[in-house]
Amino acid sequence: MNSLMSLASDLSSGAVRVIDLTQTLSPEFPQIALPPEFGQCWPFRIEEVSRYDERGSAWYWNNFSCGEHTGTHFDAPIHWVSGRDLPQNATDTLPVQNLIGPACVIDCSREAAKDPDFLLTAEQVRAWESSHGRIPARSWVLMRTDWSKRADPAAFQNYDEAGQHTPGPAADLVRFLVEERDVMGFGTESIGTDAGQGYHLKPPYPCHYYMHGAGRYGLQCLTNLDLLPPTGAVIVCAPLKIKNGSGSPIRALALVFNGSGDHG
Amino acid sequence: MIPPLVHPPRKNPTLRTRQPLLPPGARSRAALGLTAAAALGRFELQVCEACGAVQYPPRETCHRCLADALRWREQAGTGELLSTTVVHHSHDPFFRERVPWRLGLVRLDAGPTVVAHLHGGCAPAPARVRIGARLDKSGQGVLLAFPPDEVPNMADDPELREMTCDPKFRKVLVTDGKTAVGQALVRALIGAGADLVWVGYAEPWKQTPGFADLEALPQVSLVPLDLTDSRAIAQSAAEIGGKVDILINTAEVHRTHGIASRSGVEAARAEMDVNYFGLLRLAQEFGPAMRSRGADGPTSATAWVNLLSIYALANFPPHGTFSASKAAALSLSQCLRAEMRPGGIRVINVFPGPLDDEWNQTLPPPKLSAAALAKAVVKALQDGVEDVYPGEVAQEWLARWQESPKTLERELSL
Numbered sequence: 001m002n003s004l005m006s007l008a009s010d011l012s013s014g015a016v017r018v019i020d021l022t023q024t025l026s027p028e029f030p031q032i033a034l035p036p037e038f039g040q041c042w043p044f045r046i047e048e049v050s051r052y053d054e055r056g057s058a059w060y061w062n063n064f065s066c067g068e069h070t071g072t073h074f075d076a077p078i079h080w081v082s083g084r085d086l087p088q089n090a091t092d093t094l095p096v097q098n099l100i101g102p103a104c105v106i107d108c109s110r111e112a113a114k115d116p117d118f119l120l121t122a123e124q125v126r127a128w129e130s131s132h133g134r135i136p137a138r139s140w141v142l143m144r145t146d147w148s149k150r151a152d153p154a155a156f157q158n159y160d161e162a163g164q165h166t167p168g169p170a171a172d173l174v175r176f177l178v179e180e181r182d183v184m185g186f187g188t189e190s191i192g193t194d195a196g197q198g199y200h201l202k203p204p205y206p207c208h209y210y211m212h213g214a215g216r217y218g219l220q221c222l223t224n225l226d227l228l229p230p231t232g233a234v235i236v237c238a239p240l241k242i243k244n245g246s247g248s249p250i251r252a253l254a255l256v257f258n259g260s261g262d263h264g
Numbered sequence: 265m266i267p268p269l270v271h272p273p274r275k276n277p278t279l280r281t282r283q284p285l286l287p288p289g290a291r292s293r294a295a296l297g298l299t300a301a302a303a304l305g306r307f308e309l310q311v312c313e314a315c316g317a318v319q320y321p322p323r324e325t326c327h328r329c330l331a332d333a334l335r336w337r338e339q340a341g342t343g344e345l346l347s348t349t350v351v352h353h354s355h356d357p358f359f360r361e362r363v364p365w366r367l368g369l370v371r372l373d374a375g376p377t378v379v380a381h382l383h384g385g386c387a388p389a390p391a392r393v394r395i396g397a398r399l400d401k402s403g404q405g406v407l408l409a410f411p412p413d414e415v416p417n418m419a420d421d422p423e424l425r426e427m428t429c430d431p432k433f434r435k436v437l438v439t440d441g442k443t444a445v446g447q448a449l450v451r452a453l454i455g456a457g458a459d460l461v462w463v464g465y466a467e468p469w470k471q472t473p474g475f476a477d478l479e480a481l482p483q484v485s486l487v488p489l490d491l492t493d494s495r496a497i498a499q500s501a502a503e504i505g506g507k508v509d510i511l512i513n514t515a516e517v518h519r520t521h522g523i524a525s526r527s528g529v530e531a532a533r534a535e536m537d538v539n540y541f542g543l544l545r546l547a548q549e550f551g552p553a554m555r556s557r558g559a560d561g562p563t564s565a566t567a568w569v570n571l572l573s574i575y576a577l578a579n580f581p582p583h584g585t586f587s588a589s590k591a592a593a594l595s596l597s598q599c600l601r602a603e604m605r606p607g608g609i610r611v612i613n614v615f616p617g618p619l620d621d622e623w624n625q626t627l628p629p630p631k632l633s634a635a636a637l638a639k640a641v642v643k644a645l646q647d648g649v650e651d652v653y654p655g656e657v658a659q660e661w662l663a664r665w666q667e668s669p670k671t672l673e674r675e676l677s678l
Contacts, residue, residue, distance in 0.1 A: 027493040030469055037519075039530050047494055157469030 007255075014258060021222045021235065021252035022072040023148065029221075030153040031070050032191050033164075041067035044249075068247040074239040075193065075208070075218030079246040082213030089215060091245035098217070099238045101184050102139040103254065104132070105228045108167060112145035116158055116165040117197055122176035132230045137182040140219070140235055143169065147189040148223035158196065168195025171206035178214045186211055187219030219252060228254055266384050269420040271433050271459075272562050284558035284607045285358040289402030294322040297336045302397035302405030303650035307341045309376070310334035320376035341395035343372040345409060348382060348389050358401070365423065368409050370395055380407040381423050385415035398427040399648055401558075401608035403601070419646060428648035429510065429567035429610050432457035437508045439464040439489055439546065440515035442472040444621060445571065448638035449512060454483050456642045459563075462504055464489030464515070491515045491542025501549035506557070511550055512569040512641065515542055518623040522584035532585035539589035540596060543570065547600050555607030567645055568604060569612045570597050571637075574658040576615060577665045578672045601650070612644050617657025630656050 001009070010016035023029055031043040044066040050056025068091075069075070077083030078090045088094050106128050111118045120143055125135070135141060145167045150156040158165045168188060169177075177183045186193050186207055193207040203209045211218055219237055234255040239248030275281075291299065294310075301308035310319040314331035318339070325332045351365040359365055366382035370393055378395065386393050386409055393409040400406045408424065419430055431453050438453070440446045441463030450461050462485050463478055478484050489500050491513075517538040519531040526532075547568075557565035575587035576594040594613065601611035618624040620631035632655040640654035653662045664672045 027490070027495055030467075033467070033470065039528070040534065043492070045492060045494075154469040159469050159471060161471070 010257075011255075017256050017258045019224050019227050019233075019254040019256055021224050021254055022250070023221050023223050025064070025066065025071045025249060028153060029071055030157050030191065031067065033157070033159075041069050043067075044070050066249060068242065068245055068249075069220075071249045072221040072223070072252055073219070073247050073249045074237055075212065075220070075247045076239065076245065077212040077215045077217070078244070079218075080205075080208045080212035082209050083215060086215045089212075091239045091242045091248050094217075094239075096238065098138075098184055100234065100236050102136060102231070103142050103187075103228065103233045103235045104128075104135050104139055105142045105144050105225055105230050105233065107144045107230070109144055109146040109226070112147060112167040116167060117195060118145075118167040119170040119195055119201075120167070120173055121170045122173045125173055125176065128230075135177070135181045135183060138184050140184050140187055140237075141177055141181075142187040142219070142222065142225055142228070142235075143167070143189070144225040144228075145189050146226060148221070148225070157191065162197075163199075164191070164196030166190035166192070166196035168193065168198055169207050171201050171203065171210075174206045174210040178210050178216060183216060185217030185219060187222050189220075189222050189225060191220060193218040193220050218247075219250075222252060224254075228256060232257060266415060266417040266421050268417045269425075269432060269562065275561065281557065282361075282559045282561075284401075284555070285361065286402040286606070286608060287358045287400050287404075287406075288356060289404050291404055292322065294324060296405075297322055298397060298407075299399065299403070299405035301336060301338070302399050305397075305644075305647050305649040307339050307395060307397035307407070308336040309339050309374070311337040318372070318374040318376055320372075320378050339372070339374055339395070341372070342412070343370045343374075343378075343393060343395060345370050345382075345386060345389045345391045345393045346377070348386075362422075362426070368393070370407075370409050378407055380409040383408060383410045383418075383424055384421045385411040385418060387411065398424075399610065399650060400427055403605050403610070403650075425562070429612070429645040430456070431510060431642065431645055433459050433563045434509040434566065435460045435462070435507050435563075436510040436512060437462040437464065437487075437504065437550075439491065439511070439513045441465055441478055441486070442470075442475050443514060443516075444474065444634035445619065445637055446514040447474045447478060448634035449514060449641060450478055450481070450484060452635075452638035452642045453512075454481060456646070458483060458510075460485065462487045462508070464500070466490035466492075466515070489515075491538045491545060494545050497545045497549045501553070505550050505553040508550060508554060509557075509563060509565045510567045510569070510645065511546070511554065512571070513543060513546060514571050516571060517589075518583070518586050518621075520583050520586070520623055522581045526585075532589070535586055535589040536592065539586075540592040543593050543596055543600075547596075547603075551600065551604060554609055555604055558607035558609050565607070565609060567610045567612055568600065569614060569641060569645070570600075572597070572613050572615050574615045574617045574653065574661045577661065578669060578676055580676055610648060610650065612641075612650055612652065614641055614644065614652045614654065615658055615662070616640075616653075617655045617661065632657070 025044045031041050046062045046064045049061045051060045076091050077086050083089050194205045198205045236253045237250050312326035313333035315329040317328040346369045348368045354360045368382040370380050371377045392412045394412050395407050397405050398408050436453050436458045438446050438449050442465050461483050464487050490496050517535045554565040573590040576590035579587040616632045618627050618631045620633050644652040
């Protein structure tokens with residue numbers, strides 16, 4: 001039995017569990033908000049087409065609308081100006097081989113609870129490596145903050161007069177992950193891969209700038225990161241194949257080895 | 265003496281809600297001129313261009329000289345109450361429920377003698393009175409004789425209340441309380457005696473000045489209401505729609521673009537989604553219950569108010585896509601008016617000129633303040649008019665548009 005068949009067997013037995021890292025797409029889930037004079041990402045909206053009624057007698061279905069960056073979603077390199085001219089930088093052209101890979105989960109939940117503007121630094125990640133091993137090349141780094149547990153949209157967005165306050169990576173961490181660890185991408189639980197106050201960092205929005213500038217990806221609005229081990233999970237995060245798309249809502253999944261399945 | 269309106273007792277839930285009925289609404293085309301003027305709160309009669317005779321009832325040719333050039337002209341309405349009648353019995357289902365009903369014969373100082381509904385404050389004939397035109401429940405212009413001077417509890421007269429939409433003791437939904445206009449309206453409605461004001465809001469994570477203060481008002485209940493979210497609107501309508509007596513749609517998106525100044529359709533679509541589709545969604549969800557409650561006691565469902573814009577009449581190219589969305593809303597509001605009429609629900613359109621807000625920041629004054637707009641809306645409800653053009657700019661545009669829509673279009677595109 002090759003490794004893929006053995007994975008199928010482990011999935012079937014429950015030895016490998018599938019964890020949903022995806023927030024439910026609903027009209028209540030908040031979307032990124034830019035100053036009103038800018039163009040805006042659509043929130044998720046849904047309109048009934050028919051519901052076993054005069055509009056369609058035996059069937060129920062809806063039309064929905066949203067932006068490429070609504071809900072739990074994938075950022076492609078073309079999303080940012082720094083990645084605009086890279087090859088294979090859009091949702092339809094990026095190599096699908098990149099969409100399944102190992103994940104390192106860095107638990108920042110205590111820091112984020114204390115400081116909503118918490119920035120994860122390269123030094124802190126080096127310390128994490130000393131316990132969990134070096135971040136492998138082509139792996140995803142997921143920043144666990146438990147931010148997804150903020151069910152109230154206002155608390156999730158966490159705005160005040162100075163804008164949004166959500167945790168994210170420091171600029172030096174992003175460069176470290178790209179240049180010294182060759183990661184596939186960076187994922188967060190909050191509305192962006194960058195911190196809420198990321199506009200004031202150098203450069204502004206460093207995770208977008210460096211990750212996408214190097215052809216790497218972003219994941220945001222992830223949930224259930226607290227169910228993942230620090231290392232060893234494999235994530236599946238395929239965006240819709242939108243022609244020249246900058247991103248897409250996804251159903252993000254993680255495969256976690258459970259030790260023993262139903263079959264023992 | 266008009267007895268003051270007392271707060272109605274709680275409704276007896278074991279009794280059938282009274283079905284809305286309308287007074288006779290058939291009119292000749294000529295007579296609709298009275299309605300058109302009453303919709304603006306004006307009393308107009310035809311005046312002969314040739315001999316100056318004032319006409320009543322409306323007709324095709326002058327009763328004195330047979331000239332066919334009759335122009336609708338505003339009337340002072342002063343006159344002499346000659347006699348009064350109290351109707352105690354009627355075969356018309358609407359009036360049958362409302363007898364006794366007072367009518368009067370009034371000789372206008374301008375000439376004609378008219379039959380009019382009679383406000384309870386009028387002294388017994390003979391007496392001086394002032395005729396005003398009002399819209400009745402069927403949306404048609406009718407004449408009502410008022411006492412010449414203000415009397416106590418003037419607005420509480422039962423005949424007058426059949427023609428107005430007074431917020432006193434009523435429950436009102438203001439769809440967006442996050443704007444200065446929404447907030448001013450909430451306060452004005454409370455000032456006018458509204459029992460309860462539901463205040464809608466969208467995007468709860470965005471803090472806007474003044475919104476938090478509304479919650480402290482005892483009459484206010486906040487309700488999540490995003491006009492782009494059909495499911496949320498359906499949810500709100502299910503929760504409160506059966507109690508809303510007056511709905512005031514203040515939600516709008518206003519961007520300041522024409523066609524060339526903004527590439528793409530996203531800003532225009534956001535305007536359309538709230539200003540047009542938002543109204544459609546609201547009307548589908550809140551309309552039916554309101555229509556069914558048009559005769560639900562002295563504080564029945566009574567009015568639907570749309571915050572439009574004077575730009576709905578003619579496109580203001582610097583705000584071209586906003587203008588288009590408001591024109592679409594105006595058109596839809598006419599459909600809503602026709603559909604709400606069987607329930608006796610008045611649809612009031614408000615056409616302000618530029619508001620003094622951030623989207624009109626670079627426009628020179630005069631600009632309409634939120635408080636002035638709120639006052640105009642409350643007055644429109646109390647007067648029961650259909651179309652309101654508050655402020656100098658709106659009045660001027662209206663006059664120019666009435667004179668020549670084409671000329672106004674040209675002037676605005678310069």
